[in-house]
Amino acid sequence: MSEENHTPVEDGLLEETKEDSSESKSTADVDQTPTIEEETEAELEESEDVQAMREELDKIKIEPPKIDLPVFENLDAYPLSYKENDNKETLVLQYAENFRRQFVHLYRDRKPLLLNPLNECGVEKFVCTTIRPTLLPYQEMYDYDGAAEFVADYITFVPLAPPIELPKTLFSPATVLAKQKGHCLEMSTLLCSLLLGAGYDAYVVSGYATKEMCLCDETREICPLMQKKKEVKKEEETKESKKYTVKPAKDLRSKFIMKQEQRKIEEQEKEREKIRKEEEEKQAELEKPPPDDLFGLRIHSWVLVLSGKREVPENFFIEPLSGGSFPTDDDNFLGIESLWNNTNYWVCMQDCSNGCKDLIFDLGDCSKWEYMFPHIEKPQLQIPEVEEDALDFDDDEDEEKEEEKHLDLPPSWVKTLCLTLREFQTRCPSGKKTLLYKRAKLEKFAEYLNKNGLVTKLSVYEDKELQQLVRIKEWYSNRLDKLQLRVHNHRKGIVTEYYASGRSRHLKEHIYKAVTPGPESERTMIFYHHARVDGLKKRDETATEMTEYFVDRDDFLYYRHVVFGKRPRKLEPAGSNPNSNPRPILKIVDRFHRNKAKPANDDVAELIFMMSEDRIQLMFHHEDTKISASTREFLKPPNANDKGSVLTMSPDMTSTFQVDPNSKQPKDLIIYQMLVNLLEREEATVNMVRDSEEEVREILSDRDHEESVSELSISVYDTERNEKAKQHRKELERLQMEEKMRREEMELDYLAPFLAQIGDPEKIVKAQAFTLKEDCLADLKHRLIDKANLIQARFEKETTELQKKQQWYQQHQVSMNKEDEEEYLNYCSEAMFRIHILELRLNRHKETAPHKYMALEQKLRTDSRLAEYF
């Protein structure tokens, strides 16, 4: 597409007139056509050439360029800076226009540059001022990957209308944030603003990319969550051949035969490799995207981050639609037209025929990047310093003078970007987002959106049509039961759950078959062993076996294997407690690490309880230099299982093999004690196994319960979601309100009852006022006297009572015992106290009553309603 075809784009303001003109043009076209036809009819027979030419001409149809006016709604909501350009901005716009003209003049075959698109209010704004560097107050925004992911998630991508034309509008990042949608240029402007705010050396790039990139079509990409982490290969320590290494035993096999076999194996390997490669190629062929007609023309925009700032070691691209970062030589980026940030605008002068692979991002090099504003301090070409030093003086002054002349960029017209915590946490519009990858579907959810805490769900399929499920991976967050990840392998029917540390039984991983989630079936549990007292690391179960692995135990146990028998049938209801009818244990195998404190011949390596055969087998550790290990076997005495009975020992109950034939046989007493200990141990071990079984059952029932409740934990700092905190706050507010109400009530009207007596008149006349006053005062007087009387009555009552008691005492004094006397004395002192108090009260009342009376009189005098009469 050539420059001329594009003129309408720049003159956004003249759109209406343009539209008019184009309409008139089309009408003109319509008018003209019949005239041509008339002519042709007239000269119908003239020649076939003409006929042919006419047909050719008919094929050519002119369609007027359609210009859809962007809809600008509600202009009032935007601040003034959105709606008009101030002087400086206008100057910059003119400067840019001048630049554009020169550019077009010099490079006629270049595509137009994006310089002055319209903003949401339909005003031309220079692209550099549209960038508003901002650091949002969230931790994720501090790093480029977090920011990129946020932009990709939060903003819904709108594809460019004709994918090969630059957009006419470029909304401000603030608006994009608010509306949560935008095209690629708007998204990269927003992302660039965030990255600049976080201190990165970031640029908005306008260029060309593949269709997949432009449409954010990742169905051919492997989901980033599925990409295997590159394993750091440990370099195997090459064994130094030591000087005295013994010579290996002679190899007596035929070398020829070995060679032949080797060759055969290699050939087979090659064959297989070849087949595999072919298949891979075929597969790749199948999965190749269909050829794109507009390859290389699709306009796209992304962000370039240059190395240097924020410890970025290498230049790289960030794709705002997917949030992924790419190396600058990625195949998907086909070319760069221009790039800019809030300081300057550079046009790419390099050959992009080979994509972005050969581009050099030295923005100071004028031959590679044509800048718009010469003054900006940043990328000057590095000049050797020696020469500079010599000319330092003059140069400095010159530069200063020059700089004064330069036009500097006005501040951004965009209002501050802001984002509430709630909005930030919602992430995607309405909190959900679904991404399609190659044979995979990725669903993202905001935290707390799902009742069960699901935040990410990855479904992996076998085929491209996403029909046959291979496995589902679900990530959870904030779950009370600490479940973090659940992987359901649909092919094998196995579910693996991963938990964070801090569960009551320190479960770390739980692998079970989806079909049989109940106890006593195939499962593996892995635990946080360092948090467990028993050091259990892993427990494998099948229907009839259980294997436990331990770490760092004081008794050196590291392995326990239990074989269960079939449950004996009992006449019990099916749903009865399994504890009442445990599975019989047939065999327990315990294995121990070497305990260096004991001699090897006393240190048990393997201990086997054969319950079914009433036997106990011991295998001891190898001595350091020995190749065989001592063993011992016990036959359990017949009454071993009866508690309380004395074990009798006979020599044929044990048999042994000692590695060292010369070693002394241990005494019978020791062997007897060993047997007693073993029997105790057997019981303890059986109990432990039962405990393990019980634990499994409890864990499973806990899990069932948790799964059915699926509660989420809420941080105490989360004031929005924490119900308790919220309630507490509301309660405080309520209390405050009540307090306020009470205070209001305090100021009740003392005149109200008297006003009510005279029927609450609107206006109080003088006579009424006087009677009101009289009544009020009389009432108070009455009450004061009443109170005094009341006190006096009580006083008298107390005194008479006391007198009575005194009389009674004098009468019965002789016949009284000590206790009664004491009681009487107590009563007297209490009564005297009460009388004294009453006396005090009365006196005080007498003192204060006149004051109260006077105070009321004063108050009535100054009362607003009666004031006019006094």
Added chain:
Amino acid sequence: MSRLYDTVEPAVIDEEMLLKAVEEQGPKEEAGRIAKQEGIDFCDVVQLRLDFKNILKIDNLWQFTRLTKLQLDNNIIEKIEGLDQLVNLIWLDLSFNNIEIIEGFDKLTKLEDLTLYNNRISVIENMDALTKLHVLSVGNNNIEQLENVKYLRRFKNLQTLNLSGNEFCDDGNYKAYIVAHIPSLVYLDFRLIDESTRVAANEQYKYSIEELEADENAEERKRVSEKEKQDLFELHKSAYVENLNGPFLFDSMFFDDTEGPKLASLPGVEELLITFKEKFTEICQQLFEFGLQEHAKRKKEVSEFFECIEDAKKENKDIAAEKIDSFLAYKKKLFSEIQHMSDQKVLDSRIEEYHKEVNVIWDQLMGYELQLVDQLEETIKEFDRNMADMVSLFVENVQAQISQCRELENQHHEKLLEIAVITLEKFVKNELDDDVPDETKLLLVDKDTIQNAVSASHDLHLLKIDNREDEIITRANNWMAALMEQIHQDEEIKRNRDRICEINNLIDHLNDELDNLDLHGGL
């Protein structure tokens, strides 16, 4: 205790008493029956209680070498003795006796809990060997000096201490003094020491403690440096070059030399001696450094050799153990099969097969052993060769250096002789103006005398040098011979015999096992 002492005849620890005590305190019930049947060896007894026995003298306990707990309380013991064999003792109770002096603990290095309550001890002492002491009770004794408690500072593990009932307890500062001076203490007189008491006590005795600590630290430093020095000397000694890093050899040459000092006072000899000493010491130093180098080399070589040998042995052992394990697995399977078998024919064939397998494994194990023997033999030979080379190189070098020393001595001798002759001439001519000591003058009688004196000195020097040389060489050669002898003995002969024994024992056992099993099957 004194009332008992007066009235009752003191008892003696004799076999009867010990047997009775062991039996009473030994296992009970079925275990007791077995023990009785079998008899208990004193050396197996771990705990022994001999209280209220009116014992006067600790004796006849030497058999109880495994004893960890011994109670001798409430007797009339006057002297701590006879405990030297009980090296495993952890718990010792000697309370309520008549002990006056703490002694006899020199061998009880494992002792953790010691009770000397209610005795007549007046000084805490003689307990240096009890480094692990954890609990100590010396209450109700006659300890007078509070300062004596400082002695307990050396027990870094001491946590519980009982001192109540001693004379110094009346002192008001008693508690604070003890708490401050024994920082490891947690319980004093059965009470937990709380933090405030500790702080107050530390404050009270701040200065004296600081002083004490400074002294102790200085002591410790001295000890450490002494030890370092000792270690270094040991190293030099093992490199056969001890004392060669200085003028020691030179000095020793003149140490026994009676004529030397006399000759030294001859004019001009002093300067000669100085240069001689310098040069000589320099060579000694060279020799010393060379010796150390060689020593390091030898050490490395030896350790490398043993490392490789260990590797080879371990590898061989692992292979053999693996074979045995797999065989045992096979055996297990076979035995369980056999037990459920009724067909005599099949049974016989299986037994046959088993015997064959046993033979095969015997063959394999022996094969591995033979292979290892071959490998080791070869390696040892190589090592022997290398070591011999190394030692002979060392010896040659030493000889070269020493001969330089000898050369120096010869030169010195010639010069000295020259000076002596000249001086004699001068003396005869009475030209000697320097005042020469009388002893030297005695030598300046005639030429023979002076020459004899000089050559006597020279011979002595040479003798010293020769001795040193011989010493180095013999020691190096002896070391080498001992090492090789030990390697041959341990690595080749003993190891091989042990292994062969082990294999045969195992095979016999395997064969026996089948026979035993058959017996069961027959029943």
